[in-house]
Amino acid sequence: MSIELTVEAPAHGGHFVARHEGRVVFVRHALPGERVRVRLTESGEDAKFWRADVVEVLEAAEGRREHFWKEADALRAAARGKLPVGGAEFGHIDLAVQRRLKAEIFAEQLRRLGGTELAPEVEPALDESSDGLGWRTRVSFSVAPGGRLAMHAHRSDELIPVQDMPLAAEAINSLHLWETDFSGVERVEVAAPAAGGQPLVLLIPAAGTHPRTLGRIAGSLPDGVSVAAWNPESHELTRLKGRTWVQETVLGQDYRVTGAGFWQIHRSAPETLTKAVLAGLDVQPGDAVADLYAGAGLFTAPLAGAAGESGRVLSVEGSPGTSRDARKNLFAAPQVQIHQGRVDKVLRDAGKLDVVLLDPPRAGAGKTVVRQIDAAAPRVVGYVSCDPASFARDLGYFRSAGWEPETLRVFDLYPHTHHMESFAVLRKA
Template identity: 85%
Template structure:
């Protein structure tokens, strides 16, 4: 079913709001003020709202541009009766307009969930390219029945074969992984360190695949590329070629990141965020610091350096693999204590903290963790977030506990997508 709609404000999640006969419709691939023809992708008389994709632009808005990636272009896909690849849903929008829209989205979440009136500026990452391309150091592909690399359409099981990925760095595209046959694999993930070095390809077999098949595929990969098989259920990592980790370097600190371990995907995001954190929190020698949801230690290492050997740094991470990486990355920092487990359990006995930094997953920290941080009575809290909705909700919990938003920086670490990263500083009222 198709409709003609006039597009309204941007909404969190990569959509724009339109209305039809009193019903809200969340539309992708649009711009505010446009008159468009859409195809409904989710509808129903009992549904609270509908979803739709733009298939034709009748009256374009300023800021619309031709999409840089034909497989992700909704208009070209619709002309072929196909769906576009997900993951570049803002690629039809000029980069400056993207950032203005992201600021509006963030401001709306702050107002609605955080009780705060603020219009942030959305900053580019360090050394961002003028076109906002070639920034992803990590990419996850699905595998089509043909054995070729593919990606999903948004909210769909449909697989679309892909070759070069414009958002990926030259180091990723230069591997030409699309030339191999991955029959028997469910997914293929690649990580290419931002500063160079040996890339890692993770092969995730489909259920029932013979264990010899990943090894055969690994040997077909280019020289100088490591490969490992990864079982997401058991978290078992099997070395097939080279090593099972990549090395990253940030602000003079070296990090080992194993397998599917979390790392910021924009090539300069680690430097952008770590620099912002160090400058704003201003950790002093001898202070007591907690780094929550610490991963492999991106922030822990520079925080420990600032606190010095007379300081005390607690690193808390739920993932066993990431926690093991942190132990290797911080073995030479005796002031660091690494605790693996849920943050709310690790914070139960924490007290007398001077500084707390948290970088929770997309779901946010939650009320319990916020209350525990408040009970530890730090002089300052730093909050790194990848989701404006969960951050704004947690900000509301902090404000109820007597904390104020001292500063907020929002970074466009995911150009041509609706995602963004933020860093907030909170101080007790």
């Protein structure tokens, strides 16, 4: 079913708000002020709201441009009777307009969920390209019937074969993985170090796939590429060719990141965020520091350097594999204590802290962790977030405990998508 709508404001999640006979419709691939024809993707008389994709622009808004990736272009997909690939939902918008819209969305989340009137600008990453392409050093593909790489349409099981990935780094596209037969594999994840070096192709096999099949695939991939198999349920990582990890380098510090271990996706994100964290927290020699949700130690290493051997740095990470990476990356820093486990459990016995940094997953930290941080009485808290909604909610918890944001920076580390990253410095009022 298709209807005509006038698009209003942007909304969190890559949508734009429109109304049809009093009902809210969340529209993708639009711009505020446009008159569009949409195809309803989720609707019903009892539904509180509907969802829709733009299939035709009747009156375009300033800032609209031709999408850079035909598989993700909603208009071209609709003309073929197809769905667009998800993951580049802002690709039809000029980059400067994207950042202005993201700033509006962030401010709205802060106002509605955090109870504060802040209006941060959205900054590009360090050394960002003028077109906002080629930034992804990590990409995940599904495998379509026939063994070719594909990606999902938004909120759909439909797989769309792909022949390129314009958001991915050249080191990933140059592998030409779409020419490989991945039959027997459910998903393919690729990591290419931002500073160069050996990329890693991770194969997530389908149930019942014989190891010989994985060996065939590994042998068909180019020389100089590492290949491993990954079982997400058992967390078992099996080396097939090369090594099971990639090496990243940030501000002179080397990091080993194994298999599906977490690392910032944008090629410049680690440096952008590390510089912001060091400048904002101003860690002093001898400080007691906690790095919560610490991953492979991206922030732990420079924080330990600032605290010095007289300091104490607590690194907490829930993932066993990523925590093992942190131990290898931080073995030369005796002042670092690495704990693998839940943040709330480790904080119970953390004692007095001078500085706390947290970089939680998309769901945020939650009320319990915020209360524990407050009880540790640090002089400053740094909060790195990849989701404005969960950050705004947690900021509300901090503000209830007497903390206020001293600075808030928002970074466009995911150009052509609705995602963004932020870093806030909080101090007790």
